[in-house]
Amino acid sequence: MDVDIHCNVIKCRRKLSVEGQACVTSCSHIFCLDCAKRSFDKALVCPACKTNLVEENDDMILVQMNPTEEYKSSVLAGLKPDNILDICTRAIAFYEYQTSQELSFQSLLQKNLQDKYKSLKIEKEKHQDLVNECESEKSKSQQLYQQLQEKSKQFQKLQSVYEKLKRKHIGNNLQETFTTPPAAAPVRPMMTRQFNKSDIVPHRSNASTTRIPSPVKSIYSVRSHHRRFYSSADSTTSNRVP
Ligand SMILES: [Zn+2]
Ligand SMILES: [Zn+2]
Structure with a gap:
């Protein structure tokens, strides 16, 4: 199996059989013409192994990669x-x-x-x-x-x-509010208490003189006594008039 030879510059590696010509060095390396020209213009050093080359010693020669029949006959x-x-x-x-x-x-x-x-x-x-x-x-x-x-x-x-x-609970509450009658007003004790004769206090304007009270003043005294009784009955029972 024939193995294609490539340019020995790693970054190049052109297929030399396609190039037609190549540059061979005495250190057994081969390069395409572009890599050889670019390298040898700087220094005559092999780009692959850094061997110093001398042109007069045929350290670098051109070879035909696809020789003609005439070249094969005469080389x-x-x-x-x-x-x-x-x-x-x-x-x-x-x-x-x-x-x-x-x-x-x-x-x-x-x-x-x-x-x-x-x-x-x-x-x-x-x-x-x-x-x-x-x-x-x-x-x-x-x-x-x-x-x-x-x-x-x-x-x-x-x-x-x-x-x-x-919504149902709110409706029931509203219905109870409108259907329940209002609570009866409290009965004041003044309406149920019976007055006794002892509640009538004779009006005495002067202690030194004994006077028979007139009917008008006696009635006034009863009303005045009732007013005091109401106030004492509303506050406390201890102040109630006997
Ligand atoms: Zn090359
Ligand atoms: Zn070399």
Whole structure:
């Protein structure tokens, strides 16, 4: 299985078979032309392993990623078999190294993805627990709401009965008020008491002279005595005239 070779700059990782040309270094790294130009314009240092490179030593060369048939026919032409085999061996070693690096990178990506998947799975379980808890609370809330509605209906019924009883009680009180006769006025004792002759006190204007009272003055004395009696009878019985 052929493994596609990518630019060794982690942030780039372009697929070099699509790019057409690439820059290979003597430290067994390969870069797209953009990354190579941007890095080597600053310094001749490998962007991947920071190895110092020398242009005159062929530490950096351009290679055709999709060589034509003519290029394949002429690139190793004229070389001795030992050199041809040496070049091919080094090219295969370069490919194996890049393949191993790619596999390591893919393994690292897979591990990160698995860790993220585990984290997401845990978060999903927590989310599901929260959803279940929310559903449970929602069910409890609906039950409480139904109970509240039933209690409200019962309260309205009780209030209606209370209002009916209240109106009935007020009606009965009004009916008793209009049908009950008023209480009799208290009988004053003056109307029932019989006067005796002893109640009539003769009027004496002067103790030294004895006079026969005239009928008019005697009657006045009786009335005056009655007035005192009424006042004493209304206040206390101890002051009653014998
Ligand atoms: Zn690149
Ligand atoms: Zn390098």
